[in-house]
Amino acid sequence: MTSSSPVHRAARLVHAAFGASPAVNELLDDLHEQFVHRSEDVGVVAARWSYRWELLRATPYLLRTTIRELSWSDASLLLVRLSAAFALLLTIESIILLNVAHSAEVLGLPRAWQPWNSTSPALPWWAVAAPSLSMLVFGYLAAWLDPDRPLRTVILASVVVAICTLLPLWPFVPSHVMRALLHAAAVFAGGLVRFTSGHRALVTGDR
Amino acid sequence: MTSEARGDLALNVLLAIARLGDDAYGLGIQRDIASSTAREYAVGAIYTTLSRLEAKGLVASSWSPPVPARGGRSRRLFHLTAPGTTALQMAHERERLRWVGLDGLLTPGIG
Numbered sequence: 276m277t278s279s280s281p282v283h284r285a286a287r288l289v290h291a292a293f294g295a296s297p298a299v300n301e302l303l304d305d306l307h308e309q310f311v312h313r314s315e316d317v318g319v320v321a322a323r324w325s326y327r328w329e330l331l332r333a334t335p336y337l338l339r340t341t342i343r344e345l346s347w348s349d350a351s352l353l354l355v356r357l358s359a360a361f362a363l364l365l366t367i368e369s370i371i372l373l374n375v376a377h378s379a380e381v382l383g384l385p386r387a388w389q390p391w392n393s394t395s396p397a398l399p400w401w402a403v404a405a406p407s408l409s410m411l412v413f414g415y416l417a418a419w420l421d422p423d424r425p426l427r428t429v430i431l432a433s434v435v436v437a438i439c440t441l442l443p444l445w446p447f448v449p450s451h452v453m454r455a456l457l458h459a460a461a462v463f464a465g466g467l468v469r470f471t472s473g474h475r476a477l478v479t480g481d482r
Numbered sequence: 483m484t485s486e487a488r489g490d491l492a493l494n495v496l497l498a499i500a501r502l503g504d505d506a507y508g509l510g511i512q513r514d515i516a517s518s519t520a521r522e523y524a525v526g527a528i529y530t531t532l533s534r535l536e537a538k539g540l541v542a543s544s545w546s547p548p549v550p551a552r553g554g555r556s557r558r559l560f561h562l563t564a565p566g567t568t569a570l571q572m573a574h575e576r577e578r579l580r581w582v583g584l585d586g587l588l589t590p591g592i593g
Binding site for chain 2: 306
């Protein structure tokens with residue numbers, strides 16, 4: 276198997292996403308051994324698809340393992356990274372909003388276009404979408420700050436965001452839960468964007 | 483996975499480890515279960531069950547010497563502990579008790 280073969284690439288993608296812990300290596304070794312046997316039995320193409328399918332089925336285990344292996348120092352580092360991502364997000368948003376506010380005032384836009392103004396009669400659509408967009412950027416930044424295990428960071432960031440969205444809203448109604456899930460999904464999507472852009476060659480198979 | 487299915491898989495994993503002896507590793511256990519029950523579990527599900535059983539103290543693991551088939555890397559071998567063997571014996575006894583009193587029904591040619 277060459278180092279650029281799809282199976283090897285999938286393994287490198289898993290390493291990039293979850294880190295190269297002994298548990299991850301052990302699973303990948305087993306799947307590779309299974310791939311070698313199946314290649315002899317059913318051919319390389321079928322074995323390759325089988326390998327990908329098995330890898331997909333193993334994702335819950337990989338997620339559980341990578342979260343269970345979180346040590347206290349890992350957790351504190353993760354907290355620092357999430358805080359840094361949040362601080363970065365606030366800085367970026369402040370710069371954008373201050374510029375938009377200034378431009379809106381200069382251009383004399385109606386107040387409905389100024390969602391930061393508490394007297395606005397209704398929030399425009401882009402202001403409603405803004406929190407999800409913020410969460411998307413937050414996920415991207417969190418993954419960017421942890422190049423070793425970006426997916427683990429993003430998954431934990433999603434959980435943290437969902438909890439932080441839900442907690443102040445007690446007692447929960449379905450729309451609160453939906454909002455929390457939407458935010459968590461946006462964080463994950465942002466992280467996924469960062470991860471795939473950082474490992475484009477592995478994802479697309481380009482050399 | 484329901485708790486019943488989880489218990490079923492845990493029992494199958496314990497049985498596979500007992501059958502495989504010194505050669506019980508993740509993929510081997512999966513193959514053994516597939517051949518004895520015709521059910522092909524995901525390797526990830528096998529490892530999840532193994533880590534659960536290890537946390538309960540029913541199985542223990544050690545690393546094998548380097549294996550050429552794995553590019554010189556080791557396999558993590560699992561073996562039953564004393565509580566694991568006892569759990570297997572109890573499961574067998576429970577299963578036996580379920581069938582007590584049905585010998586006549588199960589004898590070929592009757593009914």
